[in-house]
Amino acid sequence: MIKINKRITSDWIRGFTDGEGCFYVGINKNNIMTMKVQVLPEFSIIQHQKDVKLLHEIKIFFGCGLVKRNNKNIMCYSVRNLKHLNEIIIPFFEDNELLTLKKYNFIKFRWIVKSMVEKKYHLNSLGLEKIKAVKKRMNTQKNNKIESNLLEIDG
């Protein structure tokens, strides 16, 4: 049984995520879905398998997510469940603000997750276009403050 390391604190998670965390939104073709595409927001932290124990401890810290193998030596802690993203991961990073520019990426990620949970944007074409437009500006070199601020006041 893996016990959580007492030294995994909110601030450590915040710093480690500033270094290693990733907020990503996949938009994949899927004919089963209403809109023929599936929107898949994912929070993940990747580590070499030698530190897999730490990923399991992070999983216990958040109380959600999965630890899985990405490839031969690379392991990944991943949260894809929309309820867990909306009710656990997003509130955590609202309370524990990132310090790298990754924080603006987080704001776009949050906008997409909330638009899915609260407005079902992924289930209609206009909403889906809005999601695609925001996703397009994620994980870019620009990732700027102004456009993220707009998402905070926009609906």
Added chain:
Amino acid sequence: MIKINKRITSDWIRGFTDGEGCFYVGINKNNIMTMKVQVLPEFSIIQHQKDVKLLHEIKIFFGCGLVKRNNKNIMCYSVRNLKHLNEIIIPFFEDNELLTLKKYNFIKFRWIVKSMVEKKYHLNSLGLEKIKAVKKRMNTQKNNKIESNLLEIDG
């Protein structure tokens, strides 16, 4: 003037270093030096230039080190001064233990810095061989606990 962000805490630095920090010891030929080699321990954190402000804030947090350009878009916070490593960086990571296996790398790094400061190992051939042997085991996939523990009890 860059002010330090209040949210840069010891635990955030610990988490960010677990993700992005590097403890490295360079051993370079240098005919000016007594032993014809120069031992250069360095603590560094590398970031894309878009987050260079954060590196300057880390520099203010530690009160030592330099922020310099590594290449076109990559910036580096670096501490090479032996006194600063021994009196600021090492005590910090003794009090704020890393959680990834990087901590065993830190123990080897600390052993080398202390052997230079306290025993001048880098200035005699036997000492230099010991430093080279420890350096050889740094930043490897193995980087294991047992050999780092030996360095904690060995002199």
